[in-house]
Amino acid sequence: MGIMSVMFALKHLVPDEERNAVRDHALVVPLTLFVAVLCLCLLIGHLLEENRWVNESIVAIFVGCIAGAIILLISKGKSSHILTFDEELFFIYLLPPIIFNAGFQVKKKRFFHNFFTIMLFGVIGVFISASIITCGSWWLFPKLNFLDLTVRDYLALGTIFSSTDTVCTLQVLSQDDTPLLYSLVFGEGVVNDATSVVLFNAVQKIDVSKLDSRTLRVVGDFLYLFSTSTALGVVAGLITAYILKALSFGRHSSVREISMMMLMAYLSYMLAELFELSGILTVFFCGISMSHYAWHNVTEISRITTRHVFATMSFIAETFIFLYVGMDALDMSKWRMTKLGIVNLMGIYSGLIFLILLGRAAFVFPLSALANYMNRRSEETPSITFKHQIIIWWAGLMRGAVSIALAFKQFTYSGVTSDPINATMITNTIIVVLFTTLVFGCLTKPLIRYLLPHHATRATTSYEEETTEPVEDMNLPLLSFEESAATNISRAKESLSMLIESPVYTIHYYWRKFDDAYMRPIFGGPRANNSDC
């Protein structure tokens, strides 16, 4: 519908005689081209599956670059505008399926098991990383003759380069061999995406002139956004679960069940955007609560279908984005606008990449130590070894679609800018994304193979495993509690000491009791305590 009102705007820009041409070709040619290139990406990605250095993102970026170059040659440098990145398309159509799928497919048991550590990395980590990158670039850029950025630009820059892209790391980590590592990297990736977007929006609202009195407002805003967005997502998931259960949708048609889940998920995202909350957090928690409750209320066929169709939509959206980044890298107009010399530009690029490395190291190692300290008493959770810390550090160095989208939001109006400073910032972002994805991405498989030699052999199938194995066989330490709790008194004492010694587990334990007693009877889901909650 938005599209329509917009199409209407376009048509009135075009003189009468040209209308038919526009109507026939304005959408058809680029769409055909894009779908064809997407198919090509899929094909090449599949053929290079076994390759040691390459992953899906790298293939998509490369194919995008080549396609962009061909288009540029054919149109003699004119058509870069058709392929301009539009952050509206990204935030409204491409991001929701990716994030929803992340929530839907996440192994909730492990995610909540490591909830504390994930939150440390994903929330506190982004704050640390963003401040280091902001301060570092503030100090560095003027020295490289790159002036005129505002305070708000520097703050935005910190969040832009703090959002990670862990897709290609997840492709080489095995969920079954290294459950802790996989869960931490995956969980941090999701929370990090959400935090960056929320922080970015909070930073944009700061009144820079009154910075002293309002610094704390950012934290307050952040907490408010985080809690309301989460609540909205969970409620949307619960409503869906209740509707599916109470009205037994599957009785007539699994098509309706699947439609309902898709539409409600999207509705939760759009509602969050409407209320100016974080759609990304909402849709993530909507995914979690849907797979925890709603998914159990549908027919077997709908379960298989939803699990795979969400994965497919997410996959297509991701490939689309990387293809896009590859094509947009050749938008010549922005490159021509930059007024800096090659030496200064190189300085900026390497400075930014160094800051990314530093900013991430500054929180991964200290926060890992903190997490290990917090979990020191619980024998069930293995501590994060130094090798694991290196992998976590490395896994978050890639910058991806979220960085690009935020950069376009900050420095352009819908992908168009006439200001040399802004154009330079866009090209900086593209260079950093290309460099980190290509160079760091290529080195990920060898690095993991070097650090975890025994896992590397079965690494390539992890994506498929993640999506096809709903059954978990991890032995949850929680189960042992139930046996030992003989009487109420001893249980109460135990609970108290548990809460002091390992707060996360205790919360988890009481949550499960509450879930079994009240939530699942209302909203659906198996009540056996060894299921995949």
Place this chain on the structure above:
Amino acid sequence: MGIMSVMFALKHLVPDEERNAVRDHALVVPLTLFVAVLCLCLLIGHLLEENRWVNESIVAIFVGCIAGAIILLISKGKSSHILTFDEELFFIYLLPPIIFNAGFQVKKKRFFHNFFTIMLFGVIGVFISASIITCGSWWLFPKLNFLDLTVRDYLALGTIFSSTDTVCTLQVLSQDDTPLLYSLVFGEGVVNDATSVVLFNAVQKIDVSKLDSRTLRVVGDFLYLFSTSTALGVVAGLITAYILKALSFGRHSSVREISMMMLMAYLSYMLAELFELSGILTVFFCGISMSHYAWHNVTEISRITTRHVFATMSFIAETFIFLYVGMDALDMSKWRMTKLGIVNLMGIYSGLIFLILLGRAAFVFPLSALANYMNRRSEETPSITFKHQIIIWWAGLMRGAVSIALAFKQFTYSGVTSDPINATMITNTIIVVLFTTLVFGCLTKPLIRYLLPHHATRATTSYEEETTEPVEDMNLPLLSFEESAATNISRAKESLSMLIESPVYTIHYYWRKFDDAYMRPIFGGPRANNSDC
């Protein structure tokens, strides 16, 4: 991508200060609203599933009308423009999944079995119906003081009101109880859609001033479009099947298989549009060849997922369209433009509805007789009884989304018109669609119950049955041929007499032999001859 370039256009229309508001709300508010209303439709449709009079289309139109009225009240008559129907959205995003799903889910054995009859109804029928409606309105409209339509407008009008919408008939016909009837109604519905669109495009290209010498060109154009579009669709399906089989996509990931099938189907449609062929025919035959070959080359999980996800996408697109029609019915600006009195308008509406009834009767009964005459020798095919003929006639009386889309294409620029004649034609179309869908649609269930009393009890689950039962148990008469064919000479004689007596069966028989011997080994699919070909 088209969207992006268009968004770009929009942003430049808006002054700087308003940009943020536009960016935040231009898409979010209408999308949220629309998705919410879609969810509501689903819910109400489910609750009214058992109802005797109502079907999905009627629910969607009603909910759309109510939502439109509420929006109109809130915005005080201003916001009808946001909800303007856009035929580009329809032809590029909504129609392809519907038609592809029709091809993908059609029971090919039965479809090709009745191929001759379906083609009679779907192609010759549209020509007959369109000429009757064109001539009738040419005679009628000037008498009702509705002048100034061009020859091309009258020709377009004939095709606009010849495209049927059989969704609600299919919901009440049972595929298992009345296979012949179901197959004829379903097959005609698909071919009819394609024929109307192709004929509409052919008519638009006619040079009216040289009508005498070029009348035959329409037929030639039509045959050319029909054959090339079909070939493109089949080739796209075969390429997909070959890629999936040769590269064993399923080895790594069923997500890639599903993506590949979706993207290739869409690519075939877009390529057809690019080459100015009929995308609707292409994607229909792409669906048929994909489900015949490609579907057998993927993993079991992908089979279940594709079957249901295509049905879901088609379902959402259909609901979307009817919702849209309901909302657009309240576009007040067009109603105010009409200069005709209420009596004349009523005359036009009833005249059009009478012409639709007449135009359809004029081909269903004669062509049924012809089909019965052609099939008189083949004892296996039951002839079409008079009761069945009435149901076929009735089933095609509803006018739906294709009519609306074609009307908007002929009489507006992207849903906007300032000409009173054009505005009247749009409101005429909407009234006819609403009337036929509501009145004829409501009477369908009772009519079928009256004519076929023993089938009505199990009628409501046909949609689900259609999508979940890939296995067919219909005894094909062809199988008996193979046993009787002992020697080559006797077989050759038999073939010749077969070809004369029942050409469709003979072609079908040789096609199966060719398929088993050459096509399936290359493109995949089971070679046992009792499978669902």
